[in-house]
Amino acid sequence: MTPNPSGIHITGILPARWGSSRFPGKPLHVIAGKPLIQHVWERCRQCSRLDDLLVATDDDRILAAAEGFGARAVMTSPDHPTGTDRLAEAVAGLPDATHIVNIQGDEPLIDPALVDELAATMAGDPELDMATAANPLDPADPAVADPNVVKVVISLSGRALYFSRSPLPYFRNPVDGLAVLRHKGIYAYRRSFLERFVTWPPSPLERAESLEQLRALENGASIKVLPTDDTSPGVDTPEQADHIERLLSSATH
Template sequence: MKIIAMIPARYAASRFPGKLMQDLGGKSVIRRTYEATVATHLFDDVFVVTDSDIIFNEISSNGGKAIMSQKEHECGSDRIAEAVKGMDIDVVINVQGDEPFTEKESLEKLIEVFKEDTTKKVDLASLMVHITDTDEINNPNTVKVIVDHNNFALYFSRSPIPYPRDPNAGVTYYKHKGVYAFRKQAILDFYRLPMLPLEASEKIECIRYLEYGKRIKMVETTIQGVEIDTPEDLERAKKLWK
């Protein structure tokens, strides 16, 4: 089984433009993420795929592998699909460019899903983290996921799901970490299928897979990491890096 990692990287992020080129301990955020992914030694290859000359040059001039997108893309999955279309691979893992603390343990769990899935019933695998903080549960920047008893995703939302009508029901809330593992065909299907209303409303790309009947296996991890979405997140990351 040939497994690669792709790190989609836009320069013009809506909430924090240029965040991937911000300094983190003497190197850019995107370079830290790339090097952390390579350092796991889990992949046959690792690429940054970008629409930015700045990011492309940042990776390639420092000995990394970068691919320039040929088209404009709405989301990271589309960017990856274009890049892998002609590649001889089985599984591609999407590592978010704004997660410089990417670590081996969680990625290994995703890869194991496909090694165990001999009947190929799983189209995607992704990570989730148990959360208890009320502010985080209600924060629309935190994507929540609910799963069935086999940990297949039922739905993703920026709203708190499930709604706590009975606060004593013993519900566990999960935050979706935006690290995905795809079978190659699943991400190619995503690329050609149009966005539907649920995805358009929530602005959560993995909802498209559910709307078209794909199966997403969720894997629980205890490792939160730091996603750099705001300048405040960057300051937290700098303290953690020290």
């Protein structure tokens, strides 16, 4: 472990809920011999900037499985409307945590270096409320028009200006070197900001786009967006789980 600056304690949390309209029980779906959530946890165990790592779940089966493979796990309410609310409940029981990295429990190929970079960014900038990441897309990529792919535009200083499910930006004119940025669903928070965030009601733009991060922007938050080449896919369906299994199998042969 690389010691964090004095007074800073960074905790990685993997929210994992049982219910999913497209994929019930997803965290325990077995991929290459291990539950999905175990793959993510093992990747995060390679991080050097996390002082603590735990799974936050709403289901006894996930709790038991996580503890079975050696993870620290906590139970949270099944009634949370969002993963961020689940995160905040878990953080309430972690008095030492000053910063939190919310790592999606369905990204079994997440790059540990990206998690570390987010943690280091938050630890190094007292002005930041949040940090996240995005990878470039060719403006001609079909994903640009896919509403399931969230796009972000950033300021010249690297702060988020807006997130959208629509193509963003709209290229009325071609601009050399200006890529479309696909937002990755990983977030780092300052604890005090996270505690405020979950007290705010869903904001108008958040409700329009179904994107929580817009609530932060609408309330004046500063969100640093880190560029990354990490294009690791998430798992939203059984078909995507099969794709990940093929990727993992090919990597071990």
